[in-house]
Amino acid sequence: MAGEVLSQNEIDALLSAISTGEMDADELKKEDTAKKVKTYDFKRALRFSKDQIRSLTRIHENFSRLLTTYFSAQLRTYINISVGSVDQVPYEEFIRSIPSLTILNLFEVRPLEGKIMMEVNPTIAYTMMDRVMGGTGMGGSKKDSLTEIETKIISNLCENSLVNYREAWEQVAEINPEMTGFEVNPQFVQMVSPNETVVVISLNAQIGNISGVINLCIPHVVLEPIIPKLSMHYWMQSERIEPKPEETHSLKKQIMDAHVPVVAQLGTSELTIEEFLNLEIGDCITLDQSVTEPLTVKVGERPKFFGQAGRVNRKVAIQILDHDIRGEKIGT
Structure with missing residues (x-):
C-alpha cells in the first residue's frame, strides 16, 4: 500500500514544526514503528493475481507493437505506442477518471461473453483524424461534437485495428473482435455494474509532438473463462500441436520411400x-x-x-x- 505523498507546503510546515519544538521527531519515529491496521476496501477486491497481470501486460505489449505498425501505415507518419500501466479498479472509478468528452469504442470478443471498451484520448483521436484528412496532425482538440464524417473516420480507424487485437491474443485464446458501439460520453456507457472489477491497460501514444493515452477496459467477466490460461505455467509449458492431415500424409510418403x-x-x-x-x-x-x-x-x-x-x-x-x-x- 503506497504511502501518502506530501506537498511541498506540507513538507515545509512539518520541518518548521520540528525545528520550533511543536513536534517531537522521536514521537514520529515511534508512530512509524507502531503496528498499523490497513483498511481493506471490499469494493476494490483484487480479482487478478500478479502473475495474470503480467500475462495481460505481455499480451498488450505485443498489441502495442502491432498498433504502432498499423497506425504508422494508416497515418503515413511514425507513431510510438507502448504499455504505460496495467491496473485493476472498479468500473465506476475508471469511468470517473476519463474525460467527459472522449472517444469510446465498444467491441465484443466472441466466443467470450461481454464487451471491451477502447477509450482514445481526444487529443490523439483528433490528431489521427487530421492526418487521415490530409492535415499535418496538429489539429488540436475539438470542443464541439463530432460530425458524421468525423465519427465514421475515427470509428473505422479503431475498428480496423481490431485485427491486431485478435493477433495479439492468438497464443492464449482464439477471439473474433467485432465493433458494436461508438460513444463520446462515458456516462452513456454501462458495460458492467459500478463495483465490477475491470482491468485497465493504458497505452501511451506519441504522434510527433502530440501525446495521449489509449485505454483498454476489460471487465473481469470477459476474462473469467480463460483466466487459467493467463498463468505463467500456461505460457511456459510446451503445447503439443497436432500436425495437419496433409503434413502427416507428406511425412508418411517420405518415410515409405526411404x-x-x-x-x-x-x-x-x-x-x-x-x-x-x-x-x-x-x-x-x-x-x-x-x-x-x-x-x-x-x-x-x-x-x-x-x-x-x-x-x-x-x-x-x-x-x-x-x-x-x-x-x-x-x-x-
Whole structure:
C-alpha cells in the first residue's frame, strides 16, 4: 500500500514544526514503528493475481507493437505506442477518471461473453483524424461534437485495428473482435455494474509532438473463462500441436520411400588375429550356425526377422518366416 505523498507546503510546515519544538521527531519515529491496521476496501477486491497481470501486460505489449505498425501505415507518419500501466479498479472509478468528452469504442470478443471498451484520448483521436484528412496532425482538440464524417473516420480507424487485437491474443485464446458501439460520453456507457472489477491497460501514444493515452477496459467477466490460461505455467509449458492431415500424409510418403539396407546373416565366427593373418585361398571358416537353422534378417543394424535361403527365378532370395525375438516387432 503506497504511502501518502506530501506537498511541498506540507513538507515545509512539518520541518518548521520540528525545528520550533511543536513536534517531537522521536514521537514520529515511534508512530512509524507502531503496528498499523490497513483498511481493506471490499469494493476494490483484487480479482487478478500478479502473475495474470503480467500475462495481460505481455499480451498488450505485443498489441502495442502491432498498433504502432498499423497506425504508422494508416497515418503515413511514425507513431510510438507502448504499455504505460496495467491496473485493476472498479468500473465506476475508471469511468470517473476519463474525460467527459472522449472517444469510446465498444467491441465484443466472441466466443467470450461481454464487451471491451477502447477509450482514445481526444487529443490523439483528433490528431489521427487530421492526418487521415490530409492535415499535418496538429489539429488540436475539438470542443464541439463530432460530425458524421468525423465519427465514421475515427470509428473505422479503431475498428480496423481490431485485427491486431485478435493477433495479439492468438497464443492464449482464439477471439473474433467485432465493433458494436461508438460513444463520446462515458456516462452513456454501462458495460458492467459500478463495483465490477475491470482491468485497465493504458497505452501511451506519441504522434510527433502530440501525446495521449489509449485505454483498454476489460471487465473481469470477459476474462473469467480463460483466466487459467493467463498463468505463467500456461505460457511456459510446451503445447503439443497436432500436425495437419496433409503434413502427416507428406511425412508418411517420405518415410515409405526411404531406402534401408536388408541383410540376411548366414552366421558368425570368431578368429584370432593369428588365424586371420594365416588365412589362404581354399580355407574354410566354420560358422556358429547349422544349415538347418533359420537365418537372421537384419534391417539396418537391427535383427528383425527369421528367414530361410532359397531361389526365385534363378535369383538368391530369403523367405521371411517369423519376427526375430531379439528385435522389435514391426507392422503392429
